[in-house]
Amino acid sequence: MNSGVVPYILISIGVFFDLVGAIGLLRLPDVYNRLQAATKCVTLGTCLILVGVLVHSGWNAMGIKALLAAVFVLWTSPTGSHALARGAHIAGVPLWERSVVDKYREDTGH
Amino acid sequence: MDTLKRRLLDFTIIFGLWLLLTWSLDWQGLIVGAILAVLIAFFLSGLLPEKAGRLFSPVRWFWALVHMALLSFWIIVANFDVLYRVVHPNLPIRPGIVKIKTTLKSDQAKAFLANSITLTPGTLTVDVIGDSLYVHWINVHERLEDTEAMTRDIAGRFESTLRRVFD
Structure with a gap:
């Protein structure tokens, strides 16, 4: 399919937000804040790259796989970060010392 | 929605997903996909909740x-x-x-x-x-x-x- 420049724009924006997520992973102070950056930016970034692949290759084997992968990323990435955050909290990973509140510890005692 | 209908719906969804992922109508692929879909739909706990009729x-x-x-x-x-x-x-x-x-x-x-x-x-x-x-x-x-x-x-x-x- 001849779709011109559109897929390259989508993929570039996707790579840019993946990069923002990576910078967030380095700059933010604790595991919970880092998960925030990683989840949001990597979800949008990766989905945009996959949609770019779909636009580039059209409705064939590759495009459909890319679309399904985007749906699965959208579905599983927040679930995965929930599991990581919950696991980290139960395992006793502390919040950043300048965090203002931890209701989860108050209520569950983890 | 009764259990059998729900399992059949599970089967349809899984097999449909298989068709989309493989994107071919080769008979070998269809047979493997059908066997896997039957195994997942009928021998594991169901995918869909009790009120799956809402899907329609x-x-x-x-x-x-x-x-x-x-x-x-x-x-x-x-x-x-x-x-x-x-x-x-x-x-x-x-x-x-x-x-x-x-x-x-x-x-x-x-x-x-x-x-x-x-x-x-x-x-x-x-x-x-x-x-x-x-x-x-x-x-x-x-x-x-x-x-x-x-x-x-x-x-x-x-x-x-x-x-x-x-x-």
Whole structure:
């Protein structure tokens, strides 16, 4: 399919937000804040790259796989970060010392 | 919806997904896909909940599309929010884990609410216990004890569409 420049724009924006997520992973102070950056930016970034692949290759084997992968990323990435955050909290990973509140510890005692 | 119908629907979904992923009508692929779909649909615990008949409600699908549009918008906002916080030299964050209450009833609705919250600006669901959601918030505002205001800020934008889809 001849779709011109559109897929390259989508993929570039996707790579840019993946990069923002990576910078967030380095700059933010604790595991919970880092998960925030990683989840949001990597979800949008990766989905945009996959949609770019779909636009580039059209409705064939590759495009459909890319679309399904985007749906699965959208579905599983927040679930995965929930599991990581919950696991980290139960395992006793502390919040950043300048965090203002931890209701989860108050209520569950983890 | 009775169990057999639900299992047949499971089979249809899994086999359809297989067809999309392999994208070929070669008979060997079809046989392997059918065997796998039967194994998954009939020998594991079902994919679909009790009230799977709702899958055939066009009104619910309409609200699901509205929810997807709303979610896409907030995902984009969330990304610019992260961009701002991450490149700002002073790192403007004020994080903490807060507790909010949801009025949604079904497990599916709560699961989708939790995932939607994770993808929207500054919030990440840590755990769901009963009707309480524990949310890591990157920029907690001043009124710490005001659960209602925080619920409105964090969950309010999704509850009405999700209620129309699931409850």
